[in-house]
Amino acid sequence: MAGGTKGRTARRYRARGPTAREGRITPRFSDEELTAVRAAAEAAQMTVAGFCASATLAVARRQPGQAAPAGSGAGMEELAELQRELFAARTAVNRAGVNVNQAAAQLNSTGQPPVWLEHAVNRVTRAVMEVDAVVALIHRRLA
Structure with a gap:
């Protein structure tokens, strides 16, 4: 062009x-x-x-051993830690989602919810709370 x-x-x-x-x-x-x-x-x-x-x-x-000043970009160590936390949160959400899908499949095929459905819903709730915590941490570090 x-x-x-x-x-x-x-x-x-x-x-x-x-x-x-x-x-x-x-x-x-x-x-x-x-x-x-x-x-x-x-x-x-x-x-x-x-x-x-x-x-x-x-x-x-960036000063060695200190967090990067706000607005100057995060240090590699901070970014690596945030990446690990996000990967862990993503894994938790994926696992909880698999459980909910299995519960929905059982409910659709039998008409009855599985006995462990409440546990699966609680896992989803905890997983979303973990993601919210990581997002809040990122927000604080960017502020």
């Missing part, structure tokens, strides 16, 4: 501050590194320059 942006996703530019940015650095990448950076910028729906600036500042502002 020469000259147009039709079919391309809109990209975000990094927010401008109240004053102009005068400092400039020019990083250099191998072809493989540049491909990875471009893919990450595209996934973040950002320009390559904006992505590089945001990623650099997120790392530069």
